[in-house]
Amino acid sequence: MEVLWLDQEEVKSVVDMHSDMVVVESAFRQHGLGKVQMPPKSYLYYTAYNGDLRTMPAYLEEEDITGVKIVNVHPGNPMRGLPTVMALIILISPETGAPVAIMDGTYLTDIRTGAAGGTAAKYLARKDSKVIGLVGAGNQARTQLEALLEVFEPELVRITSRTRESCEKFIEEMKDLSPCEIRYEDSVQKVCDCDILVTTTPTRKPIVKADWIKAGTHINAIGADAVGKEELDPELLIRSKIIVDDMVQALHSGEVNVPLSKHYISENDIHAQLGEVIAGKKPGRTSEDEITIFDSTGLAIQDVATAHMVYERAVKEGLGREVRMF
Template sequence: MVEIKVLSKEAVSKILKMDQVIHVVESVYKAKSEGLTDVWPTVFYDFETNKADLDIKSGYLKNKQIFGHKTVTWFGANVEKNLPTLFGLIAVYSAETGIPIGITDAFYITSMRTGAAGALGALYLARNHSENLLIVGAGNQSIFQIAAMLTVLPHLKKIQVTALDIAESEKFVSSIQKRLQYEFDICSKDVIFKATDQLESAVKESDIIITVTPSRTPIIKKEWIQKGTHISCIGADMKGKQEIDSDIMASAIIFVDDKMHCLEVGEIEIPLKQGIITESNIVGELGDLILNKVIGRTSDDQITIFDATGMALLDIATAELALQLSEVNHVGLKSKL
């Protein structure tokens, strides 16, 4: 008989800390660069087109001797049933025995590791003296991006947030400091937070831009981007999505999290198809930069881009961390198989 741990979203949110997740995400990027991981083909299935589907992403972390998968479902009709439309689970297995180690909710883990990814892109590619951050989007992911950015770049002085609806941005900004303190134990009293509907001027003022929208039409124009700007593109994670002008890519230093996945569905997908850039414009994966296998920014005038579509490897490694912490903190349920 085998005993496994089961962690709910509430349990995971109690024990995971952003600095720990950033460390895990960074270690996964490095392991991937060192050839110590395998990413397996994604399974996507439409139960009913535009009404119900599932997405299964999986992989193997050889250095940790674990493998697993994240299964996410979307059933639009659940709104009428007063049920969540989106749901996800992460399953982690031992690569030594094949026995499941545990199951966790995917929502919070995905949010944390995505925030960590955007921040690591900025940490390694933005100018060292960067002080002004712009978050494009005021949805669920935005608070995680801010928490991660303040963890890796605590010297940030101003954070602006913009969304399609200024009221949405203002509502989000009004709660940021309390949420950072309560949810992430981050004190941000020295940071200026501002909601804005003046996207052009906000872009021009910013050292770092993080895009977290589902847009299929470029939001940020090339002529707005100033010398030295860094952009972490997070929202483009499926075919047809695009958040920034293709022409921005042509003169930028481009890094990706997973090259093959980004070629298919990342921010670079459309500029590649348009012929504005080629694969040779991609300097490397972020793990290569972290390990100094390639050179990133070499001057304060360069524009840098990190295209992050997300990897199941990050979910699996973060879920393993949560499962380990749950033992120490006596959180979660145990079930026998």
């Protein structure tokens, strides 16, 4: 038996943000309709190395595609010359359980997370949003902005990060993609003067204060993806409409996990899962003044849907190499 192996460059060559937003939105819709099997991601914690490892299986029943992602998060890796996040995705045959393809999931994780943020903003942000704010200047900031540019026509992008150098690098790399000015700001508060705010940091202490956020803002909270992480002032969650990607995962490791554990909010304060909004089962934004928050933990359905698209395109183009298993 042989399995198709695809490296990162091959994955990159066949995936684009526009196409991925289509498959990710479809995956969320199936999730909202209850047509997926997806246990919450499981974690191993390597406290001595400030890292963790996660396994993420999913089965999209409507499309009959299944697989699992294995992914790490090690914030100290850049000092070793390695990415903070590295991932491997295995596509499986639902019929036989045999592996069909093994591919790099590092870039795929970045683009599918961006696609989820763009899709959330499509349904939750004001249609006339003109200013985007980015807190964080890493890979996730890049794909989040790329996805938002698929949906909106901003006039200004504000960005801040731990260092001005990282922001200037981001601005240089993104100048050909963004049709508008990308401006460095020296504080998170200045970046919060926006219509759509995206936070992509690994912080465990809130960095966005409630009184910095104006009425009508939409927030993509991307950074909190493990127990104890939070980027937003709990007071902000209290006065916002909260939409999570998956209820079970969010309660455990999303932006809401710390405010829930400290009883600032309850599970009843969570309005919906994104898939329920996309499927029309629950409303999204209902006024121009309400603040909406998308709590993104990252779902295995996003990975499997994207990986399946990559696999089909790679086969069509004759990419990859067959590896004998047995």
